[in-house]
Amino acid sequence: MIVASWNVNSITARLPHVLGFLESVSPDFLCLQELKCIDEKFPFAEIEKLGYQALVNGEKTYNGVAILTKGHSVELISKALPHSPEPVQSRLIEAKVDDCFLLNLYVPNGSEVGSNKYEYKMLWFEALLTYINEKHKPEDKLIVVGDFNIAPEDRDVHDPDLWKGAVLVSDKERALFQRLAAFPLLDSFRLFESEGGFYSWWDYRQMAFRRNNGLRIDHILITKPLQSVLKRSWIDKATRKLDKPSDHAPVLIELDL
DNA sequence: ATGGTGGTCGTACCA
Numbered sequence: 001m002i003v004a005s006w007n008v009n010s011i012t013a014r015l016p017h018v019l020g021f022l023e024s025v026s027p028d029f030l031c032l033q034e035l036k037c038i039d040e041k042f043p044f045a046e047i048e049k050l051g052y053q054a055l056v057n058g059e060k061t062y063n064g065v066a067i068l069t070k071g072h073s074v075e076l077i078s079k080a081l082p083h084s085p086e087p088v089q090s091r092l093i094e095a096k097v098d099d100c101f102l103l104n105l106y107v108p109n110g111s112e113v114g115s116n117k118y119e120y121k122m123l124w125f126e127a128l129l130t131y132i133n134e135k136h137k138p139e140d141k142l143i144v145v146g147d148f149n150i151a152p153e154d155r156d157v158h159d160p161d162l163w164k165g166a167v168l169v170s171d172k173e174r175a176l177f178q179r180l181a182a183f184p185l186l187d188s189f190r191l192f193e194s195e196g197g198f199y200s201w202w203d204y205r206q207m208a209f210r211r212n213n214g215l216r217i218d219h220i221l222i223t224k225p226l227q228s229v230l231k232r233s234w235i236d237k238a239t240r241k242l243d244k245p246s247d248h249a250p251v252l253i254e255l256d257l
Numbered sequence: 258a259t260g261g262t263g264g265t266c267g268t269a270c271c272a
Contacts, residue, residue, distance in 0.1 A: 009272080010264055034272085036265065061265055062272095109272055117271095149272095203272090204262035247263080247272080 001257040002027040004236075005104070005145035005220055007201070007248035010036040011066070014246055015043050021239060021250065022050050028072055029097060030250075031104035033147045035064030042066065059090035065104050065146070067095050077101065083130055085123035092128075098257070100226070101136065105146030110167040118167060121149070125176045132183060136223075144185055144221040147201075147248065150177045152187065155196035156216035168215060185221035188233035188253045200235055201248045209240055218251045229256040 004027040008014040011032060022030065030052075035042065039058040047054050051070050057079040058064040067074070077094040091106040108124050111117035136142050150173045154160035163169045181187065189198070199214025208214065222230060231254040240249040 013264060034264095061270090111271085206261060208262095244263090 001029075001255045002252060003029045003031070003102070003143060003145065003220065003255065004250050004252040005031040005033070005147075005218055006239075006250035007033040007106070007147040007218060007246060009034050009246040009248065011043065011064075012037055012041070013244070015046060017239065017242055017245070019046060019050065021236075022047070022052060022068070022070075025236070025250075025252070026070070027068075027252065028070060029102060030068040031102070031145045032066045032068065033064075033104070033106035035059070035066060036061055037064060055093060055095055057090045057093040063090045063106055065090060065093045065106050067093055067102060067104055069095070069097060072097050078135075081124070081127050081131055083127040085120050085127070091124070092131075100141040100143060100257075103132070103142065103144045103146075105144065105148065107147060107149045109149050110173070113165065113167050113170050122172065122176070125173075125180075129176070129179055132180070136183075138183060138223055139225060140223055141225050142185070142223045143226065143253075144180075145219070145251075147218050148177065149217055150174060151215040151217050152177050152181075152219075155194075156199070158197075158199065158213045158215070163215075168217060180221070183223070185223060186227060188220045188222055188230060189216070189235075189251070191227070191230065192233050198235060199249075200251050202240065204247050218248055220251055220253045222253070226255065230254075231256050 110121035200218035202209040202214040
């Protein structure tokens with residue numbers, strides 16, 4: 001069973017790549033972030049043509065998340081994040097798939113340390129911690145995926161000195177991520193790879209991808225009951241090399257389920 | 258050089 005997560009930076013602009021990914025990788029579940037469209041404009045028909053069902057929490061111009069599934073039972077659990085700061089945005093969708101919970105997130109970017117958007121990110125993440133602790137137990141089979149907009153450690157950053165203290169790597173953001181990890185939720189990628197140099201996002205500017213100037217900010221976290229069936233965790237860097245790519249690459253896990 | 262690219266929308270805003 002393959003679970004993938006991908007910030008597509010507009011489902012409309014990226015539809016050909018998404019359809020190609022569904023055909024070539026054939027994931028059981030694909031979690032999308034940054035749809036940048038309302039539910040009514042989501043390309044259900046093209047995606048259903050490939051045998052996928054879509055659960056969508058859309059929003060005009062910004063944000064928006066979806067869970068695509070093929071060949072599994074799926075039940076919507078939530079599109080709402082209680083205690084979210086204002087304004088409420090479409091950044092969460094959770095489904096129950098078979099006997100697992102799949103929680104798909106688009107964590108706020110935060111803009112700049114100390115800005116209003118940074119404060120929004122802190123409050124949103126606090127609400128997320130409350131949500132997970134109230135709705136789930138460590139014994140649950142729970143997969144939390146998405147664009148976390150946090151590089152957990154310096155080995156997840158191409159140039160830690162350059163990025164030191166900046167948004168996406170600041171101590172306060174990393175402390176929030178660690179509180180999530182303490183649930184406990186395990187960073188699937190780090191169960192297999194301890195080296196640096198592996199990233200999921202590269203800025204469109206300054207030939208960042210060609211120079212591998214990236215950050216690992218997209219994650220797939222799992223609870224302990226899933227650890228024994230986790231077979232691998234990887235980043236599909238090839239997708240970032242396509243014409244007109246998203247600035248994020250898909251991240252994936254394979255589970256023996 | 259204090260920018261730089263890309264998506265949305267039809268302009269600034271967001272990442």
